Amino acid sequence: MDSALEDECQAINAIYTESTLLVLSRDPTICSLELPGEVNISLRLEFSNDYPDAPPSILGTQSVGENAAKGEGTHVVDIAREVLAEVYQPGSPCIFDLVEEVSQRLQQYSNLSSESQKHQEQQDAQRRGQQSSALNDDDDETSMPDHQPQSLDLLPDNEPPWLLSSVFTEKKSVFIARAAAVTSPAEAKSFLAHLLATDKKVAKATHNITAWRIHGPNETAFQDCDDDGETAAGGRLLHLMQLMDIWDVMVVVTRWYGGVQLGPDRFRLINTAARDAFVKGGYVKDASKPEASGKKKGKK
Structure with a gap:
């Protein structure tokens, strides 16, 4: 294993816990990465001999706890891969940025899910009522669509x-x-x-x-x-x-x-x-601009 990765393992484990980044095998170098706040889920990473000149690969989950929701491991892997593509820069260790950004996004997602859950029962009840009305209509082709606005005054x-x-x-x-x-x-x-x-x-x-x-x-x-x-x-x-x-x-x-x-x-x-x-639509900021390229360091 390259000395740069050894140094990064020591640093990560000193910042978090001794089991955060562990080497599981060598040639190829496979490590487990335990995410803070997601103690039931750890990721399986592969590092090439050229790391950090070459990025690590996220192979999937190393472990998923019994209490994790169905599909949660896949969700975490998808987020981690997306984050890795954003934070990795050739020649620079990236695991700290990966851990921090993934943890932040999982927390944001948890907060958003809690907020959206407050409205879900009302939305589901309204949808069931619309579907029940549609079933009572004899001509489905000419019936009002489920999402039809109540007033045409809303239309631009x-x-x-x-x-x-x-x-x-x-x-x-x-x-x-x-x-x-x-x-x-x-x-x-x-x-x-x-x-x-x-x-x-x-x-x-x-x-x-x-x-x-x-x-x-x-x-x-x-x-x-x-x-x-x-x-x-x-x-x-x-x-x-x-x-x-x-x-x-x-x-x-x-x-x-x-x-x-x-x-x-x-x-x-x-x-x-x-x-x-x-x-x-051209709504995405130009990645070459300083404010976009510095995204990984500028956490709000």
Whole structure:
């Protein structure tokens, strides 16, 4: 094992606990990484002989505790891989930044999930009521869509300037995202109302998950999200916008369920579609600018 990795193991274990970063085997060098605050889950990492000139690989979970929720290990691995791609710089040790950023994002996600859970029962009850009404209608083709706005006064005068993502398909489920610049929560709501009122296919989709972040007057800010029956998906979309520092934009991710449950993969696909719409809409900051390139050091 390279001396640089040995030094990093000693430093990481001194900062956290003696079992945070442990060498499991050599040639290749395999280590376990225990995440602070996630004591039930540890990651399995592989280091090449060229580390830190070459990045480590996150192979998966090393261990998942009995009390961990189903799919939680996969979720942590996905976040860790995303973070590693952001924080790694050739020639620089990256495990400390990896541990800190992953821990921070897991805490943020936990907070967002708690907030979104408060609204979930009301959303589910409303959705069940809409579906019950639809079942009583004799002509499904001419019935009002589940997401039909109550008042046409909500609709904007012109077509919203949607930028569409590519279409993503997984096990017959189909995902597509729309993003548009908005200046107020009222405008965001009117754009969504217009979409649901004018696109019957979108209105009858299984889920239309939304999120927006908007700068208001006098240094105020507005942000909100809606799961539309896909538990915690809206909070994840909003979290993605926070991580990408996207403002004055709304996003709608539409999912048509294909009959096969995707588990946690559905969240990855939802965020992938949203990120693609942000990029295609030009809402992502230029990574070459100092404020973007310094992201990994500037924790807020």
